[in-house]
Amino acid sequence: DTAVSQTPKYLVTQMGNDKSIKCEQNLGHDTMYWYKQDSKKFLKIMFSYNNKELIINETVPNRFSPKSPDKAHLNLHINSLELGDSAVYFCATKPTDHYGYTFGSGTRLTVV
Amino acid sequence: GQQLNQSPQSMFIQEGEDVSMNCTSSSIFNTWLWYKQEPGEGPVLLIALYKAGELTSNGRLTAQFGITRKDSFLNISASIPSDVGIYFCAGRNAGGTSYGKLTFGQGTILTVHP
Numbered sequence: 001d002t003a004v005s006q007t008p009k010y011l012v013t014q015m016g017n018d019k020s021i022k023c024e025q026n027l028g029h030d031t032m033y034w035y036k037q038d039s040k041k042f043l044k045i046m047f048s049y050n051n052k053e054l055i056i057n058e059t060v061p062n063r064f065s066p067k068s069p070d071k072a073h074l075n076l077h078i079n080s081l082e083l084g085d086s087a088v089y090f091c092a093t094k095p096t097d098h099y100g101y102t103f104g105s106g107t108r109l110t111v112v
Numbered sequence: 113g114q115q116l117n118q119s120p121q122s123m124f125i126q127e128g129e130d131v132s133m134n135c136t137s138s139s140i141f142n143t144w145l146w147y148k149q150e151p152g153e154g155p156v157l158l159i160a161l162y163k164a165g166e167l168t169s170n171g172r173l174t175a176q177f178g179i180t181r182k183d184s185f186l187n188i189s190a191s192i193p194s195d196v197g198i199y200f201c202a203g204r205n206a207g208g209t210s211y212g213k214l215t216f217g218q219g220t221i222l223t224v225h226p
Contacts (some may be wrong), residue, residue, distance in 0.1 A: 004154075040218070041149075041198055041219045041221075042216070042219070043155070043200065043216040044216075045214070048213060052212075056213055090154050090155075092154070099143045099145060099156040099160065099204055099214065100145065100156065100160050101155075101214065102157075103154030103155050103156070103197060104154050105152065105153050105154050106152075106153070106154050
């Protein structure tokens with residue numbers, strides 16, 4: 001069983017479309033994150049949820065809306081996709097007692 | 113926002129050589145972590161450091177939490193081809209919440225020639 005699984009692995013879509021990326025974890029961690037990795041490999045935090053509650057929102061355009069239906073899931077919905085949204089999006093989780101994130105294997109989003 | 117300066121940006125080395133990379137910050141960090149990312153995968157935690165001056169090893173990897181709390185380094189000894197990847201430092205600043213927001217360095221791309 002994959003600890004942090006993301007779907008889909010690859011997503012190619014046209015500008016203006018709306019798409020969702022899903023993340024599920026089976027580690028029982030309380031905190032989940034979305035990170036964006038750009039073409040230069042820079043990792044930047046977007047959102048964080050703790051027990052289904054949004055706790056970090058890092059000045060991300062409001063076209064991006066995270067949703068956490070339960071502690072094991074954190075989804076990312078993106079409206080009106082733009083070319084600049086092309087990147088790899090990583091879901092990550094963190095247990096309560098230390099800072100070692102566990103990352104998913106990423107979703108490569110390409111907007112054409 | 114906060115920035116971590118990681119260097120070097122890339123390294124090309126021969127198998128068997130030792131490697132050293134470091135990270136510096138303009139602000140104090142309470143936690144330093146080192147991750148490795150391989151193509152098509154997410155970063156994987158290598159070493160976590162929680163105390164200034166702490167020196168921790170994980171096999172051929174050794175990392176240290178700087179005394180000033182503003183820097184950390186990672187050494188890899190006797191490199192092998194499977195060490196290839198991107199190495200990231202990450203830190204949690206002293207003012208951070210317990211929810212663990214990490215700031216990542218820009219990464220060091222390591223290439224090992226057999």
